[in-house]
Amino acid sequence: MKNLFSVEKKVVLITGSTRGLGLSFARGFADSGAKVIINGRNQDAVDQTVSALDGDVTGFAFDVCDTESVKATINNIEEEVGPIDVLINNAGIHRRAPLEEMTMEDWNTVMDVNLNSVFYVSQCVFAKMKDRKKGKIINISSLNAEAARPTIGNYCASKGGLKMLTKSMATEWGKHNIQVNAIGPGYFQTELTKKLVEDQGFNSWVKSEVPQQRWGNPDELIGTAIYLASEASSYVNGHTVYVDGGWQSSL
Template sequence: MRDNTLFSLAGKRALVTGASRGIGLALARGLGQYGAKIVLNGRTREPLEAARMVLDGDGIEAVTARFDVTDQDAVIAGVEAIERDHGPIDILINNAGIQRRAPLEQFSRKDWDALIATNLNAVFFVGQAVAQHMLPRKQGKIVNICSVQSELARPGIAPYTATKGAVKNLTKGMATDWARHGLQVNGLAPGYFQTEMNENLVADKDFTKWLCQRTPAGRWGRVDELVGAAVFLSSEASSFVNGHILMVDGGLTSSV
């Protein structure tokens, strides 16, 4: 038998941003099932506590860290508190994100700024704050949540596409700067998944018909199907993988 610890996260601590629901909660739960101790981040106490109770019910060790990822000072203080009170952050899942939809010519400055703040600035703020602790230790895993919209556009979401394209190249930049110091920084890019953020699209029969025809797998993704990719990018199995964007999209970006 070969060593079966290659994908083990036992003894590791993972900070997951935007972890109250959806993809963030699914990834937190999945990493916990592979042995990681979980730090759940979000802005609102009640959903965070509910998420912690879900993990507790699975026997996963989890704590909450409530701070606004769009506020750099709050991020720095929050990461410092985690390191001080709970121990080193070995894994960061940079997941927090929002969506705003409107025709580009009608898109408001307010919504543009909100997308940039949450989808891009926060990835930089949290990634930098965590890396400043990982770098002296010469090890660490950062997984930035990208999207098929890191590569492709659709009508009505051009600003979202811009943020996710920027996260893709920020991921490559982080890897370029930090790989030599022992960090692995990669992106996980979901296709179309059944989440709260997509509930209106899931309910739209015409969109679902189009998606199933457009995606080689012929269906929506389930959030639990992201766990394997996240575990791979968070574990020793990806020790020489850096700056890679791993598409989990049912083949959507491979097909025309």
């Protein structure tokens, strides 16, 4: 049973992991003995993150929306670090505006980062996993794959699409012993949500909607990620596990 949840020595690539939830995932996997690969677009930020973490941690700077860079870097990771056992597609952004005012640039940018990049990064990693007949892909979705809020229609659409992309990947790649699942966080307190936490009205609204009456702590996502990355979930495929404090269970 001890080894069932082990991720020790597994090579784990986490996109968008220099801050926010991605950084929490990186710290959690590093503390659990995995070989963690930090990713971000900025080399300095990647290097600083690697230096700040304990454990077996390396970094590769690349833009998840740059297909040529993605393919080349995946090849480099496999050659320099080792076969990627776990891919966590965490990179994501917001561009807020009412739908009637939203520009095509903001719509397309969110779709490119939150959905299109997941398809291509996963496709490149899958090509390696397929030959080994083993692998785990974890997509970071959102509560907004199930419920919308004003001004984030592009984000909601991207995460709703990611929910179905996860199912499609699981359907097509399961025969290669690759499990693809997603994690759907609710509202978590990070540096990126600091302004929302400090907004008294929004903060009160979140607490009133969550049965646990508080925001999530990023560390509370680590256990779910490790479960989906370990042998404990070897027959779990195509699901989104919502970590939302019970939000969806309550009216």
